[in-house]
Amino acid sequence: MSSSFFLKPGAAKQANKKRKINATKSKGVAKPGKRTQNASAPGPKKQRRSKVEDEEIASDDEEYNSDVGNTLAFSADEEEEETAQDKRLRLAKQYLSAIEKQESERAEDRELSKTVEQRLQTEYLDSVGRLRRNIAGGIKSCTIQGLLKHKLHHTPLCALALSADGKFLFTGAKSQYVLKWCTESGKVIDKCDVLPHREEPETGKKRRSHVIAICLSSDMKFMALAEGGPHIQIWCPQTMKHVKTFKGHRDNVAALVFRKGTHELYSAAKDRSVKIWSVDELAYVESLFGHQTAVTSIDALSRERAITAGGSDCSLRIWKITEESQLIYNGHKDGIECVKLINDEHFVSGGVDGAISLWSAMKKKPICTTQLAHGLGDNGVANWITAIAVVVNTDLVATGSCDGCVRLWQTNPNARKLQQINSLSIGGFINGLTFNADGTKLYVAVGQEHRLGPGTTTIGLFVANFVPHTFGLKYYRDFVTCYQSGMPRAVPESVQLRLDKALEKLDVDPREAKFLKPFTVFGFDLFEAGTTKYRFGAALGIPVNYAYDSVDKIKRSDIRFRNQQIDWNSDNGKLLEEAIVLTEDEQLFGLSKAILQLQTHRVLLNSLFPSVSFLMVYTVGHFLNLRLNLFARHGSTRFVLYSILGLFGVGSWFFMKDFNQVTTDSEIDKKLATLGPQFVAAGVTYYEKHLKKNIALRNLIGDNTYTALGNENYLLRQKSMPLTARKSFFQNKWEELQGTQS
Numbered sequence: 001m002s003s004s005f006f007l008k009p010g011a012a013k014q015a016n017k018k019r020k021i022n023a024t025k026s027k028g029v030a031k032p033g034k035r036t037q038n039a040s041a042p043g044p045k046k047q048r049r050s051k052v053e054d055e056e057i058a059s060d061d062e063e064y065n066s067d068v069g070n071t072l073a074f075s076a077d078e079e080e081e082e083t084a085q086d087k088r089l090r091l092a093k094q095y096l097s098a099i100e101k102q103e104s105e106r107a108e109d110r111e112l113s114k115t116v117e118q119r120l121q122t123e124y125l126d127s128v129g130r131l132r133r134n135i136a137g138g139i140k141s142c143t144i145q146g147l148l149k150h151k152l153h154h155t156p157l158c159a160l161a162l163s164a165d166g167k168f169l170f171t172g173a174k175s176q177y178v179l180k181w182c183t184e185s186g187k188v189i190d191k192c193d194v195l196p197h198r199e200e201p202e203t204g205k206k207r208r209s210h211v212i213a214i215c216l217s218s219d220m221k222f223m224a225l226a227e228g229g230p231h232i233q234i235w236c237p238q239t240m241k242h243v244k245t246f247k248g249h250r251d252n253v254a255a256l257v258f259r260k261g262t263h264e265l266y267s268a269a270k271d272r273s274v275k276i277w278s279v280d281e282l283a284y285v286e287s288l289f290g291h292q293t294a295v296t297s298i299d300a301l302s303r304e305r306a307i308t309a310g311g312s313d314c315s316l317r318i319w320k321i322t323e324e325s326q327l328i329y330n331g332h333k334d335g336i337e338c339v340k341l342i343n344d345e346h347f348v349s350g351g352v353d354g355a356i357s358l359w360s361a362m363k364k365k366p367i368c369t370t371q372l373a374h375g376l377g378d379n380g381v382a383n384w385i386t387a388i389a390v391v392v393n394t395d396l397v398a399t400g401s402c403d404g405c406v407r408l409w410q411t412n413p414n415a416r417k418l419q420q421i422n423s424l425s426i427g428g429f430i431n432g433l434t435f436n437a438d439g440t441k442l443y444v445a446v447g448q449e450h451r452l453g454p455g456t457t458t459i460g461l462f463v464a465n466f467v468p469h470t471f472g473l474k475y476y477r478d479f480v481t482c483y484q485s486g487m488p489r490a491v492p493e494s495v496q497l498r499l500d501k502a503l504e505k506l507d508v509d510p511r512e513a514k515f516l517k518p519f520t521v522f523g524f525d526l527f528e529a530g531t532t533k534y535r536f537g538a539a540l541g542i543p544v545n546y547a548y549d550s551v552d553k554i555k556r557s558d559i560r561f562r563n564q565q566i567d568w569n570s571d572n573g574k575l576l577e578e579a580i581v582l583t584e585d586e587q588l589f590g591l592s593k594a595i596l597q598l599q600t601h602r603v604l605l606n607s608l609f610p611s612v613s614f615l616m617v618y619t620v621g622h623f624l625n626l627r628l629n630l631f632a633r634h635g636s637t638r639f640v641l642y643s644i645l646g647l648f649g650v651g652s653w654f655f656m657k658d659f660n661q662v663t664t665d666s667e668i669d670k671k672l673a674t675l676g677p678q679f680v681a682a683g684v685t686y687y688e689k690h691l692k693k694n695i696a697l698r699n700l701i702g703d704n705t706y707t708a709l710g711n712e713n714y715l716l717r718q719k720s721m722p723l724t725a726r727k728s729f730f731q732n733k734w735e736e737l738q739g740t741q742s
Contacts, residue, residue: 155447157446174211178191198229211227212228214256272295292310295310307347340389342395348397374403395410396411397410405424430445466607473537519541520544530603609656609657613656661720681734694723710723
């Protein structure tokens with residue numbers, strides 16, 4: 001049946017004509033519900049024709065009229081009758097409505113398909129590190145929303161790590177605790193103590209930890225900690241339970257990172273190596289070597305590659321682990337402190353020279369560098385970059401420095417551009433930065449000093465004074481030993497006997513006596529290093545003149561003072577000859593004095609004094625900076641303050657050291673005076689010869705090392721009790737003894 005929307009021309013006219021003919025023959029159509037009188041009368045019977053004869057082929061118009069007649073009922077009222085035009089209009093509307101509905105459904109399908117396609121493409125680009133989203137341009141402001149503090153983090157913060165979902169924050173400081181924070185509530189929900197799981201590589205003794213670095217696996221199953229030593233601790237961040245301690249580095253671990261989406265851990269340390277660990281198997285995999293100095297920073301994404309900063313060697317290296325090769329990049333003028341991957345093709349670095357560089361993995365030199373990114377310090381030196389954070393696969397970068405300022409940058413590798421978009425002043429040292437996944441929040445670890453700052457300086461001052469007298473005592477002794485024909489000169493047997501006699505006279509404990517190691521030194525003065533209180537022992541240097549029993553045994557040709565020959569024929573030369581030859585009692589007195597000096601705790605005290613002075617000065621300076629808001633004032637104000645504090649610190653250090661030495665000398669003389677008249681008389685002549693020796697050397701050499709009376713000449717210090725005072729003490733004791741006897 002043909003559609004009414006596409007009728008043939010003239011069909012409607014024929015249909016109207018047929019309706020009129022039918023109406024004339026039937027005298028009208030009966031209305032519904034009414035019947036005519038003849039309606040029930042049967043019609044006359046007609047003779048049936050043959051089927052074949054009566055068969056006719058209806059035309060299209062007749063078929064259409066027949067269909068219309070069979071399907072459409074028309075009212076006798078022409079006003080209510082639907083015309084063919086009305087029908088065509090109604091059917092056209094229905095057809096258009098159906099088309100619109102179908103197209104609307106298809107548009108929704110196309111939109112959904114397009115959305116799915118875009119998401120799949122985004123996830124794929126993100127997985128291969130090629131996705132790039134521009135979010136830096138949408139940052140209008142940057143404000144501090146909250147401050148997290150805890151009593152267990154009373155020391156400066158050093159590291160922080162944020163979970164992938166941004167719900168938990170882990171922080172570490174120069175203490176033994178790692179805290180787990182809830183970012184929504186800002187409260188500590190758990191903590192762990194790394195100290196019980198830390199051991200010294202050699203001694204096995206436990207000591208205080210400094211959590212230098214923290215990193216989390218993507219699925220929050222493992223947390224790796226660098227606790228200030230050569231070992232790496234593996235923890236479960238969900239339960240905060242210790243899992244394993246990795247041992248392998250020979251020096252302190254400085255940085256850690258998990259490869260994205262895996263449990264493969266990369267570590268960088270001061271031993272110039274990068275190590276790979278399988279945390280699933282809790283095993284070491286391999287080591288990577290190439291850096292010439294300590295490695296300071298490391299980062300990685302999903303590919304089996306890592307990037308490291310070599311610190312003082314001023315190089316960056318990308319390690320292609322599967323290919324067993326590395327790419328080397330050079331650009332900074334000074335040491336490189338930190339590096340972060342933006343994506344697999346670009347990365348950003350910050351250095352001690354205060355510069356921030358944007359790099360392409362395809363170029364050996366930076367494509368963009370911003371010098372003095374955080375300005376100059378009070379001393380005219382660039383503020384070095386201490387921390388960098390990026391939102392991976394975006395154009396947003398954050399940097400922190402020692403100036404207490406966090407700066408936000410927009411990167412554009414295509415335009416070779418690195419533009420600052422915002423900054424936020426916090427105060428203190430920025431030791432760590434990390435973004436959440438979408439870059440809407442930035443977490444900052446702020447301390448009073450750098451993570452390797454005053455704490456390291458304090459320890460360094462202590463170590464510098466302590467090690468030469470303990471761990472490095474052997475090397476210290478070898479350095480000052482008197483050699484003859486390439487071999488250390490032996491201590492004469494007679495001198496060794498006098499030393500044994502002095503030990504017996506002083507009633508030295510045999511356990512301490514075995515730690516005393518005598519050897520021969522140049523010059524005319526006894527040398528003391530170390531102490532008998534520690535297992536490292538004590539080194540007693542005995543000068544060559546202790547082997548002289550008389551003036552005739554002096555080997556004048558071998559004696560030189562400050563690389564100058566001595567005129568032995570002069571009056572001062574003869575005075576020197578008399579002064580350097582000591583009697584047995586005088587040698588016994590001198591050896592006893594040196595033994596008592598080695599039995600004190602001066603090594604420990606002299607190591608603590610500089611550290612205490614530095615901490616005292618730093619604490620006062622930090623307090624004044626915060627109280628007086630000196631960072632907001634002119635740099636000259638802070639320069640004057642720091643200069644005064646520095647002089648005060650040095651002065652306090654020297655005062656404590658000199659006061660301790662003078663007090664010790666006084667106590668030693670008092671103890672020697674109690675050993676009998678023999679020691680009192682020897683003390684008088686010993687110090688008298690000591691003064692004569694100094695006067696003779698002063699006149700022979702012609703410098704001001706010694707005063708005219710023979711004391712050591714110091715400008716503002718008094719390193720030891722004056723020899724004249726010590727001589728007077730024994731003279732008074734001798735006069736008292738003489739008065740008592742008389």
